[in-house]
Amino acid sequence: MTKMTSATETVTEATPVKAPATPALPDAQTVTSVKHWTDRLFSFRVTRPQSLRFRSGEFVMIGLMGDPDPKTGKQKPLLRAYSIASPAWDEELEFYSIKVQDGPLTSKLQHIQPGDQIILRPKPVGTLVHDALLPGKRLWFFSTGTGFAPFASLLREPETYEKYDQVIITHTCRDVAELDYGRELVDSLKDDPLIGEMVGEKVKYYPTTTRQGSPRMGRITTKLQDGSVFADLGIDPIAPETDRAMVCGSLDFNKDMKDVLESFGLREGANSDPKEYVVEKAFVG
Numbered sequence: 001m002t003k004m005t006s007a008t009e010t011v012t013e014a015t016p017v018k019a020p021a022t023p024a025l026p027d028a029q030t031v032t033s034v035k036h037w038t039d040r041l042f043s044f045r046v047t048r049p050q051s052l053r054f055r056s057g058e059f060v061m062i063g064l065m066g067d068p069d070p071k072t073g074k075q076k077p078l079l080r081a082y083s084i085a086s087p088a089w090d091e092e093l094e095f096y097s098i099k100v101q102d103g104p105l106t107s108k109l110q111h112i113q114p115g116d117q118i119i120l121r122p123k124p125v126g127t128l129v130h131d132a133l134l135p136g137k138r139l140w141f142f143s144t145g146t147g148f149a150p151f152a153s154l155l156r157e158p159e160t161y162e163k164y165d166q167v168i169i170t171h172t173c174r175d176v177a178e179l180d181y182g183r184e185l186v187d188s189l190k191d192d193p194l195i196g197e198m199v200g201e202k203v204k205y206y207p208t209t210t211r212q213g214s215p216r217m218g219r220i221t222t223k224l225q226d227g228s229v230f231a232d233l234g235i236d237p238i239a240p241e242t243d244r245a246m247v248c249g250s251l252d253f254n255k256d257m258k259d260v261l262e263s264f265g266l267r268e269g270a271n272s273d274p275k276e277y278v279v280e281k282a283f284v285g
């Protein structure tokens with residue numbers, strides 16, 4: 001049976017409606033740009049769901065549809081935790097990602113192109129937020145690898161500069177090229193039309209490498225313990241009266257940083273119990 005729905009359209013009701021080749025993803029967002037920084041790192045931006053509200057520094061679950069089950073042919077979403085690297089005011093969302101060659105998600109995600117869709121579950125959570133810290137004068141961001149991502153958000157967040165006189169970002173990677181995303185972002189802050197004036201001279205950037213030669217080599221934990229960070233930056237050592245810190249790296253890094261920060265007298269806080277420092281895993285394993 002056929003029926004006319006308009007002058008030009010004929011719908012044949014007897015013909016079953018064919019499923020589209022790629023089924024529409026649940027919570028789909030569209031990729032707007034992709035940049036590859038090294039063979040192990042890339043960043044990308046996606047459309048932002050209109051209803052998504054988050055606090056700069058939080059993370060969400062994102063992913064792609066997994067491979068079809070060999071028995072049932074059904075596909076399930078393959079989701080992973082990702083820090084939102086863009087600030088809360090941005091009309092798009094940015095992510096900074098590792099490429100794990102045999103990683104279930106990132107072996108595929110690294111091939112996304114503008115126009116492709118990803119899944120984004122709009123339920124932001126996390127401890128790397130201003131609400132989890134008591135007021136202070138200096139704010140430290142300590143990161144390794146993709147642990148820079150939540151700080152890419154917080155460095156572009158006006159509240160960071162409203163609340164603190166000085167913001168110190170440390171980023172430690174194995175090789176120099178792995179610092180590029182962070183360096184470019186820090187360099188762009190002063191020219192940012194929204195926060196450029198607030199940033200002024202407040203941000204100090206302290207990159208270090210652990211494998212490839214660079215002007216500052218070594219672990220940040222060692223440099224905090226021997227005081228060389230403070231000497232290099234010409235600032236006072238960390239003290240609980242003035243300093244607040246956020247930490248994002250591997251499990252080992254986070255554990256070492258906790259010990260260092262506690263040795264300076266800082267206590268770990270949480271959303272429900274703000275104190276002097278907070279920690280989040282950059283990845284599990």
Ligand SMILES: Cc1cc2nc3c(=O)[nH]c(=O)nc-3n(C[C@H](O)[C@H](O)[C@H](O)COP(=O)(O)OP(=O)(O)OC[C@H]3O[C@@H](n4cnc5c(N)ncnc54)[C@H](O)[C@@H]3O)c2cc1C
Pocket residue numbers: 059080081082083084096097098100102103104105106107145146149150280281282283284285
């Ligand atoms: C709270 C939280 C926030 C996260 N935010 C980010 C983020 O902003 N960007 C990001 O790239 N990843 C982030 N991750 C890690 C992310 O969830 C995935 O693990 C990563 O995308 C790899 O997924 P996969 O399925 O390819 O491999 P997985 O099976 O998840 O991981 C395989 C192995 O790869 C290594 N690995 C995984 N992620 C990383 C990483 N980021 N850096 C170094 N080694 C890693 C680990 O050894 C892990 O066991 C976050 C994890 C958590 C818990």
